[in-house]
Amino acid sequence: DQQVKQNSPSLSVQEGRISILNCDYTNSMFDYFLWYKKYPAEGPTFLISISSIKDKNEDGRFTVFLNKSAKHLSLHIVPSQPGDSAVYFCAASAGMKTSYDKVIFGPGTSLSVIP
Amino acid sequence: ETGVTQSPTHLIKTRGQQVTLRCSSQSGHNTVSWYQQALGQGPQFIFQYYREEENGRGNFPPRFSGLQFPNYSSELNVNALELDDSALYLCASSLAASGAYNEQFFGPGTRLTVL
Numbered sequence: 001d002q003q004v005k006q007n008s009p010s011l012s013v014q015e016g017r018i019s020i021l022n023c024d025y026t027n028s029m030f031d032y033f034l035w036y037k038k039y040p041a042e043g044p045t046f047l048i049s050i051s052s053i054k055d056k057n058e059d060g061r062f063t064v065f066l067n068k069s070a071k072h073l074s075l076h077i078v079p080s081q082p083g084d085s086a087v088y089f090c091a092a093s094a095g096m097k098t099s100y101d102k103v104i105f106g107p108g109t110s111l112s113v114i115p
Numbered sequence: 116e117t118g119v120t121q122s123p124t125h126l127i128k129t130r131g132q133q134v135t136l137r138c139s140s141q142s143g144h145n146t147v148s149w150y151q152q153a154l155g156q157g158p159q160f161i162f163q164y165y166r167e168e169e170n171g172r173g174n175f176p177p178r179f180s181g182l183q184f185p186n187y188s189s190e191l192n193v194n195a196l197e198l199d200d201s202a203l204y205l206c207a208s209s210l211a212a213s214g215a216y217n218e219q220f221f222g223p224g225t226r227l228t229v230l
Contacts, residue, residue: 004157043119043205043221044158089157105157 003027004092004106012112019077021109023090026071030092030104035064035075038087038108047088048075080113087111119208119222127228128196136191136225138206145210146170147189148219149181152203164189193227201229 005024013019023033031052036044050057050064050073057064063076077084090106120139128134140147146165150158160173164183178194187208193200203226207219 009155042223043207045221046219091157103160105159107156 002107003030004090004104006088006090006106006109008109009107010110010112012114013080015082015113015115016079019075019080019084019111019113021075021077021088021090021111023073023075023106024071025073025092027092027094027104028071029094032093033064033066033073034091034093034103035062036089036091036105037084038089044089077111080111082113082115085111085113119206119220121204121206121222121225123225124223125226125228127230129230130196130198132196132229133192133194134196134227136193136204136206136227138189138191138208138222140187140189140206140208141220143210144208144220145187146208147183147187148207148209149189149191150205150207151175152205152224153199154202158205161191196229198229201227203227 003026034049035047037047038044048059048062048064050066052068055066061077064073066073087108087110089108091103093103119141122137138147148163149161151161152158161175161179162172162181163170164181167183180192182190203224205221205224207221209219
């Protein structure tokens with residue numbers, strides 16, 4: 001029973017266009033969400049996060065939107081660049097300062113940005 | 116400042132054998148967490164060590180065990196290997212046992228194949 005779902009295993013986008021990666025969760029106790037990016041042969045790196053008290057958080061080309069009523073969040077990358085090609089993991093937890101065992105990762109979406 | 120390193124990169128074992136994976140934390144970090152990432156899934160928390168003591172454990176059987184050394188390097192040991200143990204094993208280091216987990220730094224992982 002997956003508590004964090006990323007229903008698109010892969011996504012291809014043209015360079016310069018918008019990439020939208022989606023994530024759904026089932027546990028209403030989740031109140032803090034993170035996105036990680038992972039390149040082949042490297043570990044995941046933190047990208048951006050959002051607390052449930054917000055519905056949007058922006059960092060440069062990356063914006064995360066949270067729709068609590070729909071239990072849905074999305075990561076927007078604008079404009080997409082070839083270097084953004086990676087696997088993106090959505091993660092959720094019940095509490096921003098919780099211990100790591102409470103962090104639940106989704107299965108990931110592989111993004112390919114085509115030059 | 117060196118990042119998180121893991122060894123070996125790849126490993127092949129047979130069912131029933133034992134394996135030891137190693138992790139060297141980022142300089143100054145006193146906490147290490149281990150994750151298992153099965154194919155097509157996100158990282159799943161195994162356990163965490165803080166100042167050489169286990170400080171939280173996920174839903175993994177006792178045949179998964181660990182050690183953290185005074186220099187904060189760490190080992191993950193798995194006994195009686197099963198086919199389902201085939202996965203990428205990630206370690207992540209951080210400065211504190213709890214806190215904003217966006218401060219975790221992941222190593223590149225060890226790919227374990229059990230035949």
